[in-house]
Amino acid sequence: MTFSSKVQYSLAQTPNTIQPAYAIWNASIALVRPGDGWQLRAYVKNITDSSYASFLGNGTFAGTVRFVPRDDRRYAGLLLRKDF
Numbered sequence: 001m002t003f004s005s006k007v008q009y010s011l012a013q014t015p016n017t018i019q020p021a022y023a024i025w026n027a028s029i030a031l032v033r034p035g036d037g038w039q040l041r042a043y044v045k046n047i048t049d050s051s052y053a054s055f056l057g058n059g060t061f062a063g064t065v066r067f068v069p070r071d072d073r074r075y076a077g078l079l080l081r082k083d084f
Helices: none
Strands: 002-004 022-024 027-033 038-045 055-058 064-067 075-082
Touching: none
Parallel strands: none
Antiparallel strands: 002 022, 027 038, 038 075, 055 064
């Protein structure tokens, strides 16, 4: 779990550039074969599907510019790994 408190991204302190506090939950489970170095892992990132921005700013003409990271939405996958 990762937690971030409320952040104000603008020196002008405009209300639309405040990122509220959020928490990100990730989970994974792995099957490991210790003798030969193989690992199969299933993972889920951002389980609660919390939407957040890594930066908020006032737009040049109007509105707010919002930069979002990859974990802004929930996603899942499989990882197959071989250690040598």
